[in-house]
Amino acid sequence: MLMNLFAEIDVSKLFGLALRTSIGVQAATFALAAVGLNLHYGYTGLLNFGVVAFMAAGAYGMAIFFTQGWLGGSILLAIASGLAFAVIIALSIGLPSLRLRADYLALTTIAIAEVLRISFRSQRLLDLTGGPFGLPSIEDRNANVSFADVITVDWNPIGKGNYGAWFLEFDEKTLWVMIIGWSLVSLASLLIWGLMRSPWGRVIKAIREDEDAARALGKNVFSYKLQSLIIGGVIASLAGIVRAFDMGFVETQQFRPQTTFFIWTVLILGGAASIWGPIIGSMTFWFVIIFSEELLRQMVDSGWIPEAILKSNDIASVRMILMGIMLATLMIWRPQGLVGKKEEAQIDVR
Amino acid sequence: MGKRLKLVSSFIFLVLGLLLCLPIAANAQSDNELTIRGTVRVGRDVIPDVQILVTDAQDTEIGAVTTGEDGKWEIPIPGLGEYTVTLVGPLPEGVSVKEGATDQVVVNVEEYRSKAVGFQLTGEDKKPILEIPPTWERLLNRMVSGLKVGLLVALASIGLSLIFGVTGLVNFAHSEMVAFGAVIALLLESTTGLTGALFPLVILIAVLAGGGLGYGLEKGIFGPLRRRKMTNISLMVVSIGLAFLMRYMILIYHGAEPETFESFRIQSGVSFGPIELPAKDYFIIAISFTTLLLVGILLQRTKLGTSMRAVSDNPALAESSGIDVNRTIMWVWIFGSALASLGGTMIGLTQVVEWQMGEKILLLIFAAVTLGGLGTAFGAMVGGLAIGFASETSTFWLDNDLKFLIALAVMIVILLVRPRGILGVRERLG
Numbered sequence: 036m037l038m039n040l041f042a043e044i045d046v047s048k049l050f051g052l053a054l055r056t057s058i059g060v061q062a063a064t065f066a067l068a069a070v071g072l073n074l075h076y077g078y079t080g081l082l083n084f085g086v087v088a089f090m091a092a093g094a095y096g097m098a099i100f101f102t103q104g105w106l107g108g109s110i111l112l113a114i115a116s117g118l119a120f121a122v123i124i125a126l127s128i129g130l131p132s133l134r135l136r137a138d139y140l141a142l143t144t145i146a147i148a149e150v151l152r153i154s155f156r157s158q159r160l161l162d163l164t165g166g167p168f169g170l171p172s173i174e175d176r177n178a179n180v181s182f183a184d185v186i187t188v189d190w191n192p193i194g195k196g197n198y199g200a201w202f203l204e205f206d207e208k209t210l211w212v213m214i215i216g217w218s219l220v221s222l223a224s225l226l227i228w229g230l231m232r233s234p235w236g237r238v239i240k241a242i243r244e245d246e247d248a249a250r251a252l253g254k255n256v257f258s259y260k261l262q263s264l265i266i267g268g269v270i271a272s273l274a275g276i277v278r279a280f281d282m283g284f285v286e287t288q289q290f291r292p293q294t295t296f297f298i299w300t301v302l303i304l305g306g307a308a309s310i311w312g313p314i315i316g317s318m319t320f321w322f323v324i325i326f327s328e329e330l331l332r333q334m335v336d337s338g339w340i341p342e343a344i345l346k347s348n349d350i351a352s353v354r355m356i357l358m359g360i361m362l363a364t365l366m367i368w369r370p371q372g373l374v375g376k377k378e379e380a381q382i383d384v385r
Numbered sequence: 386m387g388k389r390l391k392l393v394s395s396f397i398f399l400v401l402g403l404l405l406c407l408p409i410a411a412n413a414q415s416d417n418e419l420t421i422r423g424t425v426r427v428g429r430d431v432i433p434d435v436q437i438l439v440t441d442a443q444d445t446e447i448g449a450v451t452t453g454e455d456g457k458w459e460i461p462i463p464g465l466g467e468y469t470v471t472l473v474g475p476l477p478e479g480v481s482v483k484e485g486a487t488d489q490v491v492v493n494v495e496e497y498r499s500k501a502v503g504f505q506l507t508g509e510d511k512k513p514i515l516e517i518p519p520t521w522e523r524l525l526n527r528m529v530s531g532l533k534v535g536l537l538v539a540l541a542s543i544g545l546s547l548i549f550g551v552t553g554l555v556n557f558a559h560s561e562m563v564a565f566g567a568v569i570a571l572l573l574e575s576t577t578g579l580t581g582a583l584f585p586l587v588i589l590i591a592v593l594a595g596g597g598l599g600y601g602l603e604k605g606i607f608g609p610l611r612r613r614k615m616t617n618i619s620l621m622v623v624s625i626g627l628a629f630l631m632r633y634m635i636l637i638y639h640g641a642e643p644e645t646f647e648s649f650r651i652q653s654g655v656s657f658g659p660i661e662l663p664a665k666d667y668f669i670i671a672i673s674f675t676t677l678l679l680v681g682i683l684l685q686r687t688k689l690g691t692s693m694r695a696v697s698d699n700p701a702l703a704e705s706s707g708i709d710v711n712r713t714i715m716w717v718w719i720f721g722s723a724l725a726s727l728g729g730t731m732i733g734l735t736q737v738v739e740w741q742m743g744e745k746i747l748l749l750i751f752a753a754v755t756l757g758g759l760g761t762a763f764g765a766m767v768g769g770l771a772i773g774f775a776s777e778t779s780t781f782w783l784d785n786d787l788k789f790l791i792a793l794a795v796m797i798v799i800l801l802v803r804p805r806g807i808l809g810v811r812e813r814l815g
Binding site: 300361 | 419445447448461463464555610615617618619621622623625626627628629630631632633634636637744748751752755784786787789790793794796797800801804
């Protein structure tokens with residue numbers, strides 16, 4: 036029976052798909068968002084449950100600016116406006132709510148993220164955000180016109196064609212966005228690395244360890260927290276922008292609260308408060324998710340798992356279940372993740 | 386932070402909020418969008434104030450509207466494909482779905498033009514013209530159904546607030562405990578045939594199952610973890626993981642299809658003065674109201690209730706006055722989870738039972754308990770009533786998809802202005 040299973044499983048496809056996703060654009064964007072969250076949660080101790088609000092702000096800020104054709108519709112200005120929107124979101128989350136205790140900050144941030152998403156989705160903003168349909172409009176999408184074209188086609192230095200081999204074969208568009216994504220991950224990680232070695236970083240970490248002590252030393256805790264929120268938020272918004280370029284459209288469905296928790300899982304899996312944590316977390320996360328999904332799919336298809344237990348169209352839900360289990364068990368048994376330090380990964384509420 | 390900075394920041398936030406609302410308030414209607422539309426009518430008479438729900442092939446809600454004065458409704462859809470249109474109700478007295486027809490219509494939108502959908506309804510003994518009730522009467526009806534939603538949110542919220550009170554845990558899995566109740570009740574009804582007059586038995590078993598779930602969660606997960614001295618923040622993250630686990634288990638084993646209880650399919654309305662509601666709504670309001678009263682009595686008058694409040698106020702003091710804290714916490718979990726289960730079953734009765742119902746109600750519950758004051762059961766009741774009422778009644782003026790905004794806005798403002806809520810006393814500043 037066991038022999039039978041091994042004969043049915045396409046091992047090459049299993050590893051190939053998992054590897055492909057773990058170095059793909061999705062992994063890069065999740066890593067980038069996790070770098071931002073790492074500054075919030077890992078280094079500053081801010082319980083930000085609204086990561087997705089920053090991603091949405093970046094993606095929508097960029098897409099609205101571009102599709103409306105403001106200031107001549109330049110893509111660089113559009114990206115800049117996406118980042119600016121993220122700063123505004125950081126200020127509007129941070130100014131009023133950074134004084135709150137950690138768990139209330141969590142509730143406020145998740146609520147603000149939902150307010151943003153529901154507003155974007157509203158029928159009344161149809162002309163600006165495309166409502167439930169997103170941007171670009173349905174007509175543009177049918178005609179294959181997107182805000183991503185300038186970046187992925189016009190400015191693409193890679194010649195048309197497919198590169199790589201086996202399951203790691205990417206077309207020029209995907210490859211280019213992958214390069215952009217991982218470069219941004221490296222730059223953002225370098226930035227955080229530098230910041231954490233600076234006096235600024237020491238204050239940030241001191242706030243995480245003991246806010247009152249930092250205050251007693253004359254540091255303006257509120258201002259430092261706000262700066263952390265803005266920098267991390269801008270990094271997370273870049274993740275939203277890269278994802279928008281990859282998919283070619285933005286839609287409110289991409290920014291449901293579950294995305295926030297995906298990124299939390301990535302960060303905790305890799306290890307909060309470590310430079311490599313978000314990167315290793317994201318790659319491992321996607322490898323594990325795709326590997327188990329594909330394994331289950333092959334086992335269901337070959338009849339190894341009977342239909343009564345799991346149907347093949349339910350496999351997509353398994354991803355979410357796995358994410359839930361990973362998040363809970365990591366928090367219980369390995370809060371420092373794969374590469375984090377245990378003493379830096381314990382966040383408490385006084 | 387100084388008072389001035391606080392004032393300035395509140396002001397900035399308010400302005401930003403208003404700015405966000407401004408374009409929403411300016412109604413922009415595009416004319417060449419893809420929609421599903423129709424007119425709900427019986428014979429030649431149109432029916433206003435009936436809720437219509439459109440879901441796509443993956444059972445994601447695309448939109449819900451209430452028919453206008455002229456019985457017309459229209460819901461934009463994202464693209465071509467198969468959609469399910471559900472007539473949620475309530476239908477006026479004497480009107481029902483024709484025999485052989487259903488309250489759900491599946492449409493396949495194959496080209497880029499609006500698709501019209503009709504429901505086959507029939508009026509009792511060919512009643513003459515149905516009158517459209519005056520505006521105040523419809524507002525009154527909306528307010529009564531707001532009261533109903535408020536009672537349900539209150540029921541669902543008490544457990545979360547009590548559990549926070551005695552353990553300090555913000556339990557993100559609470560909404561899945563609500564969904565669990567509804568799914569168990571539906572499963573019971575469809576497998577055991579306990580319909581009609583026997584339906585209260587279904588509710589009872591669902592409530593007991595909910596209590597069992599609470600027992601299991603405390604005994605198997607949260608109790609041991611608390612004794613391992615895990616921080617509440619870590620436990621909160623664990624509860625998020627648990628919520629996803631439960632939600633998608635429900636999806637796999639209940640299915641993506643939204644379902645309704647057989648005993649309470651589309652019902653015709655029952656009038657009570659100017660108020661006209663489906664018969665089941667009176668039932669729901671009565672049960673919820675009584676339960677909330679009983680909860681109040683239990684907390685105020687019984688020994689268990691007193692110890693729950695004592696542990697909530699000050700666990701150390703409670704322990705030293707001879708209260709078994711762990712036993713009390715266990716009872717709070719059982720009790721809170723049973724109430725969540727009851728709330729879920731009731732919500733399933735008024736709307737549909739679906740795997741996403743937990744996700745949909747989670748933020749309403751959070752809004753309710755923060756408004757009332759986290760940790761107090763009475764706060765959760767007051768907050769639940771207020772949030773449910775406000776969000777439901779707002780649909781009289783606002784789009785249906787904006788009703789959650791009301792609840793979230795209330796929650797954010799409360800957290801910023803008076804973080805301890807209306808009835809709370811705890812210190813929440815960090």
